[in-house]
Amino acid sequence: MKTIFQDLEYLSSYIKDNKAKKVIKELEEHFQALRSKSGLKQLLGKKKLAKITRNVKYEQELVNLQVELIKLQNWVYENKKRVMIIFEGRDAAGKGGAIKRFTQYLNPRKFRVVALQKPTEVETGQFYFQRYFQHLPNPGEIVFFDRSWYNRAIVEPVFNFCTPEQYQKFMKEVPEIEHALIDDGIILVKFWFSISKENQQKRFKERMSNPLKHWKLSPVDQKAQEMWDKVTHYKEEMFSRSHTGFSPWIIVDSNDKKRARLESIRYILSNIDYEGKDNAHINLHHDPDIVERYHRRTHDEH
Known part of the structure; x- marks a missing residue:
């Protein structure tokens, strides 16, 4: 249970990022699911939380790299x-x-x-x-x-x-x-x-x-x-x-x-x-x- 909440806390830290907005709704559903034992069991069985975590990490890494690509493009253009x-x-x-x-x-x-x-x-x-x-x-x-x-x-x-x-x-x-x-x-x-x-x-x-x-x-x-x-x-x-x-x-x-x-x-x-x-x-x-x-x-x- 502690690990799950740590993962959710990690995910929540990225909600301000535009690329993560698409998972906010899904996160809210998972928070609700944690209120019941049946919801928690379903959540763990399907490993949805782990999948969402991976997707958010991917999106955040991608955004960071795309910012660098813009810098690269500007350098190419200016030089x-x-x-x-x-x-x-x-x-x-x-x-x-x-x-x-x-x-x-x-x-x-x-x-x-x-x-x-x-x-x-x-x-x-x-x-x-x-x-x-x-x-x-x-x-x-x-x-x-x-x-x-x-x-x-x-x-x-x-x-x-x-x-x-x-x-x-x-x-x-x-x-x-x-x-x-x-x-x-x-x-x-x-x-x-x-x-x-x-x-x-x-x-x-x-x-x-x-x-x-x-x-x-x-x-x-x-x-x-x-x-x-x-x-x-x-x-x-x-x-x-x-x-x-x-x-x-x-x-x-x-x-x-x-x-x-x-x-x-x-x-x-x-x-x-x-x-x-x-x-x-x-x-x-x-x-x-x-x-x-x-x-x-x-x-x-x-």
Whole structure:
């Protein structure tokens, strides 16, 4: 009983925070439940209090990190820096949800999210990188790529959307392209959101049962499970041939979406020296068990 009231006291301390307002009503219901033995038993049985505590802690951590992201954005803008963050990963790995938390409170005039559709007939005949180059960050801007030119490293060869020659040409050119961008001053980060086969299947089922997420389903998604091993092969080839000292792949364990969001934000904040960074009050050190540089070993996606 004492522990429960301590948890409730902890939660109550965050009620002034706007992000915690949504749990106030639920907290009040739990306070009422504590008045009866049956209510307490139900509360403990369903572990609702522990879940609410975790959610409030997550929301508070997220708010703190988003404040730092605003500082980062202001620094990028004032110093005319160019930042490009690539989000790659299997279908349903949580890329879009992570980008949403990155950009939630940023000034929309100072960032862009790029999520390109399949190439047009004209674009198919162009230099492969051409349609991506027009979306590179301008001075003072952060650009988030929800998938990128690495479609040609995995999706296109897996589903035969490119020829073997086009694939090999891309794999040869991409390290040189990225080296040129970085040499020109662009800050480039490449995230791979890693998910297990079992969790991917669970998220697909959720999309199918939730009408608000039907739009996320695509014919490619529906084949993702049966193409798992083939995707794994091309993923490992991509890491092996495009992971470099100047442009490394950063692997994010996204089996827990909330932890993946927090730790990927921390990675960005800890690796860019922006002004006003609050190291004293906020943990800006990413968890190496969640976020790590790629190294040549088999990943848990298998």
